[in-house]
Amino acid sequence: MIQIALATGEQLTIMQHFLQASHLPLAGLERDLWRAWLAWKDETPIACAGLERYGKRALLRSVAVAPTWRQQGIGSQLVRTVVQEAQALGIQEIYLLTEGAEAFFKRLGFQPIARENVPAALHASAEWNGACPQTATVMVLRCG
Incomplete structure (x- = not known):
């Protein structure tokens, strides 16, 4: 059975390992990360995800799963x-x-959105400011 739990500060290096293996950006991870989660199988970490918070909005980042x-x-x-x-x-x-990964996120309810429609607060993110290229697809999930 897979367990998902909030990551501790000491587990940030586990996330960094997953991100490097998946060729995902590390920029801003330590500065901007609000919450992070790890998925575990027994005592082995197998996936990670994080959120940066900007008021009532958040940026989902660092979603990575171990290749196996x-x-x-x-x-x-x-x-x-x-x-x-x-x-x-x-x-x-x-x-x-x-x-x-647009198809993956679309299956989870996220929809593409034009870059110019993203709230200005999220522009403070390292991911927005160069860690992810301008060609990256922007998606949103409205929760309320």
Whole structure:
């Protein structure tokens, strides 16, 4: 059975390992991360996800699954858990930037949005400011 739990500060290096292995940006991770989650199988971390908070909005970032655990629904389970917990904490919209995972996020309810329609507060994110290229697709999930 897969367990999903909030990550501790000491577990940030586990997230960094997943992100590097998945070729995802590390920029702003330590500065901007509000909450982070790890998925575990027994005592082995197998996936991660994080949120940056900007008022009632958040940026979903750093969703990565260990290669041997991909295509088993773990990423979906993790993102659904993050969304539920974010909603419980008052987040009304969750945005993300992606290159190539649009279909995955669309299945989870995220919809593409034009870059110019993203609230200015999210422009403070390192992901918005160059960690993700301008060609990345922006998506949003409205929670309320």
